[in-house]
Amino acid sequence: MSLSPTPRSTVQRGKKRAVTDRAALARVLDAGLICHLAYVADDGTPRVLPTGYGYEDNTLYVHGSTGAASLRAGAGAEVCVNVTLLDGVIYSRAVFHHSVNYRSATIHGVARQVTDPDAKLHALHVITEHLAPGAWDHARGPSPQEFAKTAVLALDLTEAAVKIRTGGPGEEPEDLTPERIGANWAGVLPLVRNWGTPEACEHLPEHVELPEYVSRRAPQAGPQ
Amino acid sequence: MSLSPTPRSTVQRGKKRAVTDRAALARVLDAGLICHLAYVADDGTPRVLPTGYGYEDNTLYVHGSTGAASLRAGAGAEVCVNVTLLDGVIYSRAVFHHSVNYRSATIHGVARQVTDPDAKLHALHVITEHLAPGAWDHARGPSPQEFAKTAVLALDLTEAAVKIRTGGPGEEPEDLTPERIGANWAGVLPLVRNWGTPEACEHLPEHVELPEYVSRRAPQAGPQ
Numbered sequence: 001m002s003l004s005p006t007p008r009s010t011v012q013r014g015k016k017r018a019v020t021d022r023a024a025l026a027r028v029l030d031a032g033l034i035c036h037l038a039y040v041a042d043d044g045t046p047r048v049l050p051t052g053y054g055y056e057d058n059t060l061y062v063h064g065s066t067g068a069a070s071l072r073a074g075a076g077a078e079v080c081v082n083v084t085l086l087d088g089v090i091y092s093r094a095v096f097h098h099s100v101n102y103r104s105a106t107i108h109g110v111a112r113q114v115t116d117p118d119a120k121l122h123a124l125h126v127i128t129e130h131l132a133p134g135a136w137d138h139a140r141g142p143s144p145q146e147f148a149k150t151a152v153l154a155l156d157l158t159e160a161a162v163k164i165r166t167g168g169p170g171e172e173p174e175d176l177t178p179e180r181i182g183a184n185w186a187g188v189l190p191l192v193r194n195w196g197t198p199e200a201c202e203h204l205p206e207h208v209e210l211p212e213y214v215s216r217r218a219p220q221a222g223p224q
Numbered sequence: 225m226s227l228s229p230t231p232r233s234t235v236q237r238g239k240k241r242a243v244t245d246r247a248a249l250a251r252v253l254d255a256g257l258i259c260h261l262a263y264v265a266d267d268g269t270p271r272v273l274p275t276g277y278g279y280e281d282n283t284l285y286v287h288g289s290t291g292a293a294s295l296r297a298g299a300g301a302e303v304c305v306n307v308t309l310l311d312g313v314i315y316s317r318a319v320f321h322h323s324v325n326y327r328s329a330t331i332h333g334v335a336r337q338v339t340d341p342d343a344k345l346h347a348l349h350v351i352t353e354h355l356a357p358g359a360w361d362h363a364r365g366p367s368p369q370e371f372a373k374t375a376v377l378a379l380d381l382t383e384a385a386v387k388i389r390t391g392g393p394g395e396e397p398e399d400l401t402p403e404r405i406g407a408n409w410a411g412v413l414p415l416v417r418n419w420g421t422p423e424a425c426e427h428l429p430e431h432v433e434l435p436e437y438v439s440r441r442a443p444q445a446g447p448q
Contacts, residue, residue, distance in 0.1 A: 038272035048262035190420030
């Protein structure tokens with residue numbers, strides 16, 4: 001299924017970076033841990049905040065306190081969500097062509113508040129599984145009070161755009177002449193994200209071993 | 225100097241995470257490589273995009289193509305910029321208290337387009353130095369054409385908020401009883417960002433050695 005059905009979700013700048021299949025969107029969402037949620041505040045000015053998310057099928061979920069301005073302003077309103085993974089810094093022969101390698105997904109749409117208790121609990125499960133896969137089945141579920149003070153927004157993944165940049169520097173022909181081609185170092189300095197060594201809570205009894213659902217997020221097997 | 229001089233830049237949710245000194249803002253901006261820039265599009269809907277940045281004294285700079293909708297919409301208009309570093313996933317005894325450790329800065333204000341040629345060149349220098357320190361002095365400077373098609377926005381760092389979360393899970397007293405305290409693993413799984421091994425451009429002559437300004441960004445000495 002292709003993405004980009006509307007002008008605002010059609011990549012205008014850097015079209016060669018645009019990726020238009022739904023599987024690419026899923027790969028970016030799978031790799032990310034937080035998104036940036038933008039909305040228009042009551043005073044008409046833009047706001048953006050980082051927050052956790054999860055997704056299932058064609059729906060992205062974010063959650064927050066029922067008192068959060070973002071959750072109140074975003075319910076029933078247009079929002080824009082971006083998930084970006086930064087993969088490296090591009091060193092070019094020209095200042096102008098310094099850049100970054102990245103994978104980025106942007107989703108536009110009207111967010112709807114999830115109020116049905118079963119649907120809301122399911123959304124919280126999806127969000128928790130994205131952040132900490134496996135944890136939902138072992139941790140204490142939300143109390144009525146915790147459940148009541150959590151708000152969930154849902155956003156269709158229909159109107160989305162994906163941009164991906166990989167590879168080395170793009171250069172001007174003038175910078176690839178024999179005189180210029182080796183004038184300064186050019187290439188990619190990758191950026192790698194890894195899980196570190198798990199740090200148990202100071203109150204955790206020593207007999208509680210690290211579960212497989214945490215240990216499989218081992219160092220050198222990062223979330224990217 | 226303290227931050228948070230206005231209601232919208234005063235942290236409302238999670239106040240215990242708020243940090244109000246300017247040095248903390250500088251540390252977050254120093255650690256980040258990209259920001260998320262939010263603006264209100266001509267149709268009144270919010271947009272957010274990831275982009276490089278740099279800052280100097282009390283001014284944040286972002287740049288982009290003169291044709292980019294963001295740069296056009298942001299000039300002379302309210303924008304909101306966020307820089308977030310994700311430091312780990314919090315596993316709690318309660319689903320509700322799963323969280324992340326992070327450092328996050330949010331800046332609000334009216335962006336102004338930098339049009340004076342000297343000021344614009346200086347801003348591009350600042351942005352390039354942030355992304356690739358040292359590169360400006362070695363790479364070819366912008367040609368008149370490259371310079372003309374780059375737009376720069378400047379934003380005061382005056383109206384800003386910083387939130388930082390560190391440490392282990394926050395738990396309810398009911399989850400720290402002898403029966404519950406070891407019911408499931410609880411702690412922090414750190415997230416570590418490192419530079420990888422530099423990959424020279426395939427066209428780079430072999431005699432061009434990796435310069436110190438790149439090699440000092442060595443693996444295991446990440447940008448965080």
